[in-house]
Amino acid sequence: MGLIGQLRWSLRHCRKRLFESVLIIFAVGLGIAVIVSIIALIGSARAQLRAPESSEWMRTFRVYSAAHFHSSSGREPVLQVVQERPTEPLQVPLNELKVLQDALPEGMHVFVEQTYSFPTRLLPKTQDESEAPLGQYESLVPSSGGAYVRFSQGAVAPTGTAVTIEVNHEEELEADGGEQPVVEKVESFTRFDQLYEQYDSIYITGTTPEYFDFKQYEIARGNLFFDDDLINGSEVLVLSYKLAERLFGDTDPIGQRIPVELFSNIEQQMEFTVIGVLAPFTEEQEEHVFFGENQYYAYAPYTAIPHVRSLYSDQEILLDSFIIGVDYGVDLAWASEIINAEIEQRYGDLAVVSSSYISVSELNTSNSIYIIIAIFASLGLVIAVINILNLMLARVLRRTKSVGLSMALGSSKRGVFSQFLLEAVVLGLLGAVTGICFTYGLLKLLSKLLYTDISLDLISAASGFGLGLLVSLLFGVYPAYQASLINPVDALRND
Amino acid sequence: MTESLVFTMRLIKKRPLRSLLTILQIALGVWIVATILTMNFQAHGRIDRVLNRFGENLMQIYLQKETQVGDYFLGEIGYFYAEDLARLQQESENVEAIFTLDNIWQVRLKAHGLEYQLRGLTETSADAISALDLNIVEGYGFTRQDEEQKNPVALISTEISKQLFPDESAVGKTIDIESDFRDDYVTFEVIGVYEPLDPLLQLFFQETTMIIPKGSRNRSAEFSDDNMPIYGNVFVKSLPGKSAEAIIDAQIILNHDDFTLSAEYFSDMARALSSAVNYMTMVLGAFAFVAIIISSLGILSIMLVNVVERTREVGLRKALGASKLSIVIQVLHESLIFSFLGAVIGIVGAVISSRYIIDGLLTDFFFESMSNLGQFHPLSALISAALALALGALFGLYPAVQAARMPVVEALRDA
Numbered sequence: 001m002g003l004i005g006q007l008r009w010s011l012r013h014c015r016k017r018l019f020e021s022v023l024i025i026f027a028v029g030l031g032i033a034v035i036v037s038i039i040a041l042i043g044s045a046r047a048q049l050r051a052p053e054s055s056e057w058m059r060t061f062r063v064y065s066a067a068h069f070h071s072s073s074g075r076e077p078v079l080q081v082v083q084e085r086p087t088e089p090l091q092v093p094l095n096e097l098k099v100l101q102d103a104l105p106e107g108m109h110v111f112v113e114q115t116y117s118f119p120t121r122l123l124p125k126t127q128d129e130s131e132a133p134l135g136q137y138e139s140l141v142p143s144s145g146g147a148y149v150r151f152s153q154g155a156v157a158p159t160g161t162a163v164t165i166e167v168n169h170e171e172e173l174e175a176d177g178g179e180q181p182v183v184e185k186v187e188s189f190t191r192f193d194q195l196y197e198q199y200d201s202i203y204i205t206g207t208t209p210e211y212f213d214f215k216q217y218e219i220a221r222g223n224l225f226f227d228d229d230l231i232n233g234s235e236v237l238v239l240s241y242k243l244a245e246r247l248f249g250d251t252d253p254i255g256q257r258i259p260v261e262l263f264s265n266i267e268q269q270m271e272f273t274v275i276g277v278l279a280p281f282t283e284e285q286e287e288h289v290f291f292g293e294n295q296y297y298a299y300a301p302y303t304a305i306p307h308v309r310s311l312y313s314d315q316e317i318l319l320d321s322f323i324i325g326v327d328y329g330v331d332l333a334w335a336s337e338i339i340n341a342e343i344e345q346r347y348g349d350l351a352v353v354s355s356s357y358i359s360v361s362e363l364n365t366s367n368s369i370y371i372i373i374a375i376f377a378s379l380g381l382v383i384a385v386i387n388i389l390n391l392m393l394a395r396v397l398r399r400t401k402s403v404g405l406s407m408a409l410g411s412s413k414r415g416v417f418s419q420f421l422l423e424a425v426v427l428g429l430l431g432a433v434t435g436i437c438f439t440y441g442l443l444k445l446l447s448k449l450l451y452t453d454i455s456l457d458l459i460s461a462a463s464g465f466g467l468g469l470l471v472s473l474l475f476g477v478y479p480a481y482q483a484s485l486i487n488p489v490d491a492l493r494n495d
Numbered sequence: 496m497t498e499s500l501v502f503t504m505r506l507i508k509k510r511p512l513r514s515l516l517t518i519l520q521i522a523l524g525v526w527i528v529a530t531i532l533t534m535n536f537q538a539h540g541r542i543d544r545v546l547n548r549f550g551e552n553l554m555q556i557y558l559q560k561e562t563q564v565g566d567y568f569l570g571e572i573g574y575f576y577a578e579d580l581a582r583l584q585q586e587s588e589n590v591e592a593i594f595t596l597d598n599i600w601q602v603r604l605k606a607h608g609l610e611y612q613l614r615g616l617t618e619t620s621a622d623a624i625s626a627l628d629l630n631i632v633e634g635y636g637f638t639r640q641d642e643e644q645k646n647p648v649a650l651i652s653t654e655i656s657k658q659l660f661p662d663e664s665a666v667g668k669t670i671d672i673e674s675d676f677r678d679d680y681v682t683f684e685v686i687g688v689y690e691p692l693d694p695l696l697q698l699f700f701q702e703t704t705m706i707i708p709k710g711s712r713n714r715s716a717e718f719s720d721d722n723m724p725i726y727g728n729v730f731v732k733s734l735p736g737k738s739a740e741a742i743i744d745a746q747i748i749l750n751h752d753d754f755t756l757s758a759e760y761f762s763d764m765a766r767a768l769s770s771a772v773n774y775m776t777m778v779l780g781a782f783a784f785v786a787i788i789i790s791s792l793g794i795l796s797i798m799l800v801n802v803v804e805r806t807r808e809v810g811l812r813k814a815l816g817a818s819k820l821s822i823v824i825q826v827l828h829e830s831l832i833f834s835f836l837g838a839v840i841g842i843v844g845a846v847i848s849s850r851y852i853i854d855g856l857l858t859d860f861f862f863e864s865m866s867n868l869g870q871f872h873p874l875s876a877l878i879s880a881a882l883a884l885a886l887g888a889l890f891g892l893y894p895a896v897q898a899a900r901m902p903v904v905e906a907l908r909d910a
Contacts, residue, residue: 023792031789
């Protein structure tokens with residue numbers, strides 16, 4: 001009997017016990033549907049998340065001072081006997097980063113990154129933001145810069161702050177007499193804490209040249225800054241494309257000077273010179289910059305940042321933390337090991353390395369939830385499989401006589417075995433087809449419920465099919481083996 | 496009746512592998528239903544306990560304002576002044592207690608010569624202890640006087656007591672706690688041991704927490720008039736049914752500058768958690784539903800096979816005068832016995848596994864607020880067993896009727 005003949009024979013047997021066969025197919029189908037839906041769900045969730053290694057967070061290793069570092073993962077014991085933690089803070093001279101950089105293998109970049117915001121007079125806020133009337137003024141004291149005004153409502157105001165105001169009636173601003181005019185517009189504030197309300201800030205990241213190698217920012221015009229600039233503390237600035245556009249429009253930004261406001265309450269300014277403009281950020285890069293797309297970024301040598309300077313004045317700059325960035329494509333487990341070993345060797349227990357990569361890989365060890373959901377999801381199929389096994393065994397039993405007869409008429413054991421196996425496989429495959437239909441419906445329903453588009457892709461459909469085949473093979477083998485063991489003499493004698 | 500049961504048992508024993516597999520199917524279905532029900536009941540039980548204990552009266556208040564910086568709105572959180580809080584306590588008739596919590600998540604302490612790291616130290620007022628209805632199992636809580644004088648007294652949880660002073664009473668012992676000044680330790684006397692609050696109330700007095708009066712750790716710090724202590728974490732317990740009024744009182748007294756006061760009710764948080772638990776039950780319940788449907792189909796098909804196999808026997812019994820009803824009952828008995836045995840095994844499995852499965856699930860989803868809920872819930876056993884029996888009866892009915900309808904002559908002829 002050829003394969004086609006055997007197939008037809010199996011189908012006839014399935015039809016003979018139609019109801020029973022339909023039940024099996026239905027049960028296998030349901031079981032497969034649940035598993036394939038879960039696979040598709042996980043697949044769509046994966047597609048939404050980028051592969052973790054590619055994200056910049058995962059590739060960033062921070063080195064902290066152990067004296068300031070508190071590890072706190074959720075499940076520590078209530079009380080822990082303390083092993084002496086160093087009281088001395090980590091102090092790494094800025095130029096030692098270069099040495100560390102050379103000691104580390106290629107693909108790793110050692111740098112500092114600290115972002116500060118500075119309001120700048122080059123970025124006055126657009127009118128409609130400050131045009132809203134502040135309410136009626138209550139009292140007014142003339143002063144050299146304009147007047148002290150107290151408002152009745154709104155941002156109660158810069159009491160004791162020198163402002164210039166415009167009023168809606170051209171009345172004299174006198175303390176008493178007449179109708180009180182509504183203050184429509186505040187022209188300028190001179191105190192620092194109001195600078196934020198009047199000017200936009202630029203966000204200047206104090207950093208070292210290696211930073212650009214890690215971030216892989218492209219330069220559009222001019223130059224990046226180099227080690228010399230870092231050593232000299234040159235007040236130079238590399239602008240992001242958007243900031244350059246906003247500040248200078250079409251004119252050439254290179255060589256322009258940008259004044260920024262420093263320290264609160266003291267009117268103090270400094271100027272940076274623009275030496276370069278970065279290419280526009282890619283979408284992926286924008287996700288990683290500090291505040292999102294509309295903010296205005298610039299990069300300066302760490303030594304040029306006035307906050308840093310004022311802290312160390314003329315002395316050598318000492319860092320209590322820095323960053324080691326690892327290029328995309330480098331094996332993170334390996335990198336993590338190298339970095340930990342290097343830091344341990346250099347700074348002993350003074351320094352602690354932390355990164356998302358380390359904490360995520362620690363988390364992954366306690367991922368019981370995936371195992372539990374996998375158990376729940378596959379339970380239906382397990383039950384269906386038990387069912388197939390049971391029914392196939394019953395079929396073998398029921399057909400003992402006919403098997404005995406066909407063996408007496410010359411069928412081989414192998415023929416009987418493959419006959420029963422084929423029957424199980426047919427049931428399994430029909431179940432798989434049903435299961436994929438169910439999955440299709442289930443995923444449509446889930447997409448509606450979860451407001452995401454989850455579609456049945458080829459891989460999950462194929463895996464469903466494979467699962468059906470595998471399962472039926474696995475549980476068809478034992479009954480088929482039982483059938484092939486039938487002794488024709490006993491079977492025919494047996495009633 | 497008994498005779499019919501014995502007869503059925505003999506039939507079941509005749510095909511041991513088949514019966515075992517059928518029972519196993521049902522057991523698996525029952526197991527998943529019982530497990531998921533237990534998870535649901537346990538999680539809701541914890542939420543309800545918290546709701547019952549505090550009702551609608553407990554809330555956290557905070558001050559906030561929004562300012563526009565560039566293209567973004569920045570939320571800013573304001574602080575409460577100590578004197579304002581005292582005034583609210585005095586003046587409002589709707590507030591039962593108002594208290595602050597200063598939590599320090601990592602602190603060092605020394606006890607009997609060893610140095611430890613403690614995971615939670617809370618500086619608070621005496622009112623917090625009474626307002627949160629803290630159960631002090633040994634010793635006593637500190638008083639308002641202790642608070643005013645900043646006495647170095649401490650309350651520790653039963654867990655800390657067990658770890659620091661095993662086999663002896665902790666009350667009267669001394670513990671040195673690190674102050675904010677480096678290498679400066681303050682000696683505290685343990686005056687009481689308390690039972691930790693439910694993990695759902697994570698902000699308060701957990702097993703990891705040690706409680707001391709406000710300011711007692713940094714007693715030397717002086718506050719001048721223009722440098723008053725300020726508080727961020729402030730909690731209000733209103734008199735029963737007066738929560739809205741208490742908020743209004745608080746708004747009148749505590750609002751300052753441009754900040755506005757808003758309140759977060761603990762009952763709302765509990766309800767949000769409760770709906771999250773429901774959602775989870777629904778999603779996992781879908782798995783359970785599919786599993787139990789498939790195992791019911793299993794009973795149905797295997798009973799059909801049984802009936803077909805016994806065609807002759809049924810025909811014989813009918814020919815000998817058995818009523819249709821007795822045949823239906825006999826087949827139903829069989830499927831009910833399968834269901835019952837399956838339910839027993841499934842429930843035993845759920846009791847054993849719930850410790851790992853439920854604890855794992857809930858802690859992974861809800862973190863520590865839902866930890867240690869691995870105990871099996873008896874009601875879920877009852878429900879899942881009833882479900883299994885009902886399905887057994889329902890899906891056994893068709894094969895039973897099929898058997899009863901069999902024409903005698905054909906049944907006897909057919910072999």
